[in-house]
Structure formats: structure tokens, C-alpha cells
Amino acid sequence: MRIGLLGTGPWARAVHAPALSGHPGLEFAGVWGRRPDAAGELAGLHGIRAYDDVGALLADVDAVAVALPPAVQADLAVRAARAGCHLLLDKPLAPTVAQGRAVVGAAEEAGVASVIFFTTRFQPGPEAWITEQAGVGGWFTGRAQWLGAVFTSEGNPFADSPWRREKGALWDVGPHALSVLLPVLGAPRRVTAAAYGPGDTVHLVLDHAGGASSSLTLSLTAPPAAAGAMVELRGAAGVTVLPEATEGAVPALTRAADALLAAARTGTPHPCDAAFALRVTEVLASAETLLHSGTR
Known part of the structure; x- marks a missing residue:
């Protein structure tokens, strides 16, 4: 090709x-x-x-x-x-x-x-974990923290990106967190959003169609020592955490x-085709509307 x-x-x-x-x-x-x-x-x-x-x-x-x-x-x-x-x-x-x-x-x-x-979704350990948890079911809640240091680390090549400056963590790292949660917990019926914390930090709460809830903390303004990603699921099967990626x-x-x-x-x-990415975009757009309107 x-x-x-x-x-x-x-x-x-x-x-x-x-x-x-x-x-x-x-x-x-x-x-x-x-x-x-x-x-x-x-x-x-x-x-x-x-x-x-x-x-x-x-x-x-x-x-x-x-x-x-x-x-x-x-x-x-x-x-x-x-x-x-x-x-x-x-x-x-x-x-x-x-x-x-x-x-x-x-x-x-x-x-x-x-x-x-x-x-x-294209890293073997995390993708296998997502597939496994999607088949387990019975999840009660999920929690994701996707914290970047784009705007706080010296010399970051993406810090001057105009669209990241405008859209922030919601649109930059939010898709990563949603790409993990949605295949496991299902499409959200409702979205709540709040802009609490330094810089572009935002928090989302999702009510998923399967009955579970999830919360997301997203930022590109985290201190470099605090940066990183974590996803945790809790349900009838217990507690499980997204494994770290081992490849670049x-x-x-x-x-x-x-x-x-x-x-x-x-x-x-x-x-992970365009139709799935559109569902992610719909969640982000809903959250952005709430943030801009001041609705909590």
C-alpha cells in the first residue's frame, strides 16, 4: 500500500x-x-x-x-x-x-x-487488558487520571501548539482516557464537567449506559514529577488497573x-475506526459545552 x-x-x-x-x-x-x-x-x-x-x-x-x-x-x-x-x-x-x-x-x-x-489501544499489554475487562462485565465504577506536563516541562515540543493552547487537556489527553473507558463501560448517557485546578485541568463524570459511572481528571499542566496515566476499574470481579505500556x-x-x-x-x-472516534468527539464536545456555559 x-x-x-x-x-x-x-x-x-x-x-x-x-x-x-x-x-x-x-x-x-x-x-x-x-x-x-x-x-x-x-x-x-x-x-x-x-x-x-x-x-x-x-x-x-x-x-x-x-x-x-x-x-x-x-x-x-x-x-x-x-x-x-x-x-x-x-x-x-x-x-x-x-x-x-x-x-x-x-x-x-x-x-x-x-x-x-x-x-x-495499539500497545499490546493495555489493549489485551481492555479486551479482557470488556468481557468481564459487572463493573461498578471506573476512574482515570491522564496528567501531562506539556505546559510545565521545559522545552516540550508541543507546548506552543496553538490547538493545544486553545483546547487543552480535554481534547488532547481526554481521547486517550475515553478510548480505554468506553469499550469497557459502554457509551455514556450523561456527561458532567468542571474546570477545577491549575491551568487547563478539567474533571468529567460519565453515567454509562450499562449502569456504571466513571470519573476522569485531565491536565497538561501537571508538575513533571506528577505526570502519568492511570485507569482503575472496580466491580463485582474486584479491582483492576490498566497495565503500563512498555513500548513507545x-x-x-x-x-x-x-x-x-x-x-x-x-x-x-x-x-478504533472513525465511527468510534466520533463517539469520543461527541463526549468531548458535550463536556466543552458544559465548561463554556459554566454548568456543573
Whole structure:
């Protein structure tokens, strides 16, 4: 499968390009970026073509991987799907429900596969744990803390990201926490949100359709020594905690690419497809509305 990369930022350079160039089932065919000089530099590092026109890249490939801000990703994903390209997208899918629905609709209409890179879902230990707990049932409550130090650690390459500055932890690390909780506890019937704590720290409480509740604490403003992720479930089977990932983002994205290849080959949607990512976006958008309105 010939695949192109849309995006040239830190995440594209550190994760996407190495994973795509090293994947035995992919031909890394080219890169497009909003800054042509950055696209040229990244292309030179991997011996591929830098495209000045995104339409020309879409015409030359079978799939695209996207490492761009959510609003840009959503618009380009629709365009790529309509060009017949399979989609390897980043989280969040889109910054609004309407844009997310547009991506899902375009992918379904074009019959292309989609995989969204919720990093935890492509790490073997955590993914096996999620699958196991989803089969157990009888959960009473869940608790997630996803604390980043993007805005407090010196020299963090993502600290100046405009969309992270605007959207904060809710939209950056919130998708990670929800990608773990929703497959186990089910879709939420109600969402409550509050902005208590330093910086962009927010708290969500979800009432899940299966009867369980969950709480999420999300931040990109945690002290570096306090940063980290934790998910705990309590129910009839006892107490269990999400295992720590033992591998980095590049092997995880390699598995996401495997998933895209399988979905494209078989026509069977992956659990982390655009439709699932849309459900995550709906939760985030509901929480954002509550936060902006001051409703508790």
C-alpha cells in the first residue's frame, strides 16, 4: 500500500515518518506540509518526494497518515476519503461533532478504511487488558487520571501548539482516557464537567449506559514529577488497573498501520475506526459545552 504523510511537525517527524518508512507492508511515497521547507527537509531524511500540492499527493497514494491539528485533519480527511484514500488519523478526530460526522460520512460513502491512532489501544499489554475487562462485565465504577506536563516541562515540543493552547487537556489527553473507558463501560448517557485546578485541568463524570459511572481528571499542566496515566476499574470481579505500556509511540503506530492494512483488505472495520472516534468527539464536545456555559 502506497501511503503519504500529511504534516511535518514534531509528532510527524518523531513518530509518523519513522513508523511509515520502516513498515514492511507500506511504501512511504511522499509528504505534504503547510510549510514547504519543512516538507522538503522531512522528505530528504526519508528519501521520499515532498509534494507542494496536497491533491497531487492524494492522487498518487492508496492511503494517508495525518499528523496535523484536528480542524485541519478533519477537512483533509474528508478530501482524502473522497479521493479514495484509506485513513490513518490522529486523535481527536475533529474539533466539532459536525466535522467528525463529515469524516465518517465521507469514509463510508467512499468505502475506505479508517483507523484513529489512540496510542494506548495499539500497545499490546493495555489493549489485551481492555479486551479482557470488556468481557468481564459487572463493573461498578471506573476512574482515570491522564496528567501531562506539556505546559510545565521545559522545552516540550508541543507546548506552543496553538490547538493545544486553545483546547487543552480535554481534547488532547481526554481521547486517550475515553478510548480505554468506553469499550469497557459502554457509551455514556450523561456527561458532567468542571474546570477545577491549575491551568487547563478539567474533571468529567460519565453515567454509562450499562449502569456504571466513571470519573476522569485531565491536565497538561501537571508538575513533571506528577505526570502519568492511570485507569482503575472496580466491580463485582474486584479491582483492576490498566497495565503500563512498555513500548513507545513508533511501535504503536506501526500496529495501527497493520490495523489499517487489515481493515482495507478485509472490509471489516477496526474498533478504533472513525465511527468510534466520533463517539469520543461527541463526549468531548458535550463536556466543552458544559465548561463554556459554566454548568456543573
